[in-house]
Amino acid sequence: MSLEARVQAASTEFQKIQTELSGAVEARQRLDAQLSENEMVKKEFNQLTPNNTVYKMVGPVLVKQEQNEAKSNVDKRLDFIRSEIKRIEGQLKEVGEKSEKKKLEIVEMQAQMQQQKQVASGAPIIGVD
Template sequence: MSSAAALEAKLQATSGAFTKLENDYARAVEELANLKPENTVYKQVGPVLLKQDQDEARGNVDKRLEWIEGEIKRTEANLKDLETKLESKKMEGQYQQQLQAAGAAPVAA
């Protein structure tokens, strides 16, 4: 597999991870926004659901959202880096093709 193809595959994988994080983020925000004071919140601990205070649940969700935002930023930076590397490899390939074309062309006397 060429290095450009490897970078393209890594870019696709990172893009998929980024999309999943965005979806997780949106789902968490939506669920938290729909809570009413009379709603009961449960936390899954192993196979058991335990009642949890809404404020504690919000705090946990806020921490999780901070982590997801950090992962999104890290993934965006990784995507940008991969795109830069991919573009560099494309330019390198085009340069190599130009050199080969110039070397194969007859020299005018």
């Protein structure tokens, strides 16, 4: 495979990695919004008295729900969201490292191509240290 073809293949792979990275960033942002929303709900629940009634929306209908059950559901949801954030953070780190590696690989190959063009044209090669 020629150097140009390898650069093209690496560039295509780099674009795929960037798309994957973008998807992970969007997922992280959605999780942050969900975390914030559920933390607000938990704050509201902490201000309730035993006399307050809690309703849960099921489709277009509000259904009465026990306070303890509602609080428990929010706590479980918060735990789940936090664990998903940790998972996505790991994915972001991994994909970011993969992206950086691929970018360096492309830069090296482009430098090799440039050097080959200089040799082919008979131009003097200037080393960069």
